Amino acid sequence: MSSLLSDLINLNLLDITEKVIAEYIWIGGSGIDMRSKARTLSGSVNDPSKLPKWSYDGSSTGQAPGQDSEVILYPQAIFKDPFRRGNNILVMCDAYTAAGEPIPTNKRHNAAKILSHPDVVAEEPWFGIEQEYTLLQKDVQWPFGWPIGGFPGPQGPYYCGTGADKAFGREIVDSHYKACVYAGINITGINGEVMPGQWEFQIGPSVGISASDELWVARYILERITEIAGVVLSIDPQPIKGDWNGAGAHTNYSTKSMRNEGGFEVIKKAIGKLEKRHKEHIAAYGEGNERRLTGQHETADMNTFLWGVANRGASIRVGRDTEKAGKGYFEDRRPSSNMDPYVVTSMIAETTILQKP
Incomplete structure (x- = not known):
């Protein structure tokens, strides 16, 4: 990797902005593959319920048909991001239909019900x-x-x-x-x-x-x-x-x-x-x-x-x-x-x- 590329990867955003990068992580259609994508937030967030929900194309992960492909991510847990560092975060999510029903590969929803009994x-x-x-x-x-x-x-x-x-x-x-x-x-x-x-x-x-x-x-x-x-x-x-x-x-x-x-x-x-x-x-x-x-x-x-x-x-x-x-x-x-x-x-x-x- 060139030294410039390395410098850019290691840029410290804290010096110049309040903005943070959140990597949303979820489990794909096989039930063991992991998917993720990132978005910019205007500032630091420590409570998952304060993070925005987000959607992804479930037809590309084997989790929804093409004609109704939108799956919604609900943020559930926040971790510090060891790759981007600074105030950037990793966000563990689970997945729901637009109507708010957990999709079949969302095993977290039922687990949370049992473990919060x-x-x-x-x-x-x-x-x-x-x-x-x-x-x-x-x-x-x-x-x-x-x-x-x-x-x-x-x-x-x-x-x-x-x-x-x-x-x-x-x-x-x-x-x-x-x-x-x-x-x-x-x-x-x-x-x-x-x-x-x-x-x-x-x-x-x-x-x-x-x-x-x-x-x-x-x-x-x-x-x-x-x-x-x-x-x-x-x-x-x-x-x-x-x-x-x-x-x-x-x-x-x-x-x-x-x-x-x-x-x-x-x-x-x-x-x-x-x-x-x-x-x-x-x-x-x-x-x-x-x-x-x-x-x-x-x-x-x-x-x-x-x-x-x-x-x-x-x-x-x-x-x-x-x-x-x-x-x-x-x-x-x-x-x-x-x-x-x-x-x-x-x-x-x-x-x-x-x-x-």
């Missing part, structure tokens, strides 16, 4: 989501750092690994980490994963719907950074066939009752409720998950419901600390890397809090 709010649900992903070489769709058409050595040295032959893409991962902290996302960590070219970041614990807003914006930021680096981001649950770990989005969860004395009994009851709705949860936990949940590679078979303390081959894992303290949280290991966090978090809350036995 008085019984759910009283329980203060905390979610911590572990997003695994794979970096792919742009022109060959083969994992980053792998020899083209060939395979690296077997799994073992790569998990949390260090070194040019073990860690592929650390600059991307570190850039993403800092960009998320800058944006105001509650990102709690990163690590190299078991398959080379695969990494993970963790969001949370965050309360209610904010965990999902943060995860979606963190995905968006990662997609933008990989775009700059000329690398492709994959959140496919099993990008490479064979003896390689898949990618999940393990979802850690607790309620106020689980965090208080006697919480372990509450956790066991909640797990019992999850077992009864296992099929429904699996159906909603991401596309292609059957390629990952085989019972191999630190997963339970998708047709089996298992829970255990410190067991990574279980559907639900309870940590040793939780067992010892008699209170805490549990981890749902079933969601796939491409799951919609709005669907998963609201469903866990609905099953464990609102479903009466």
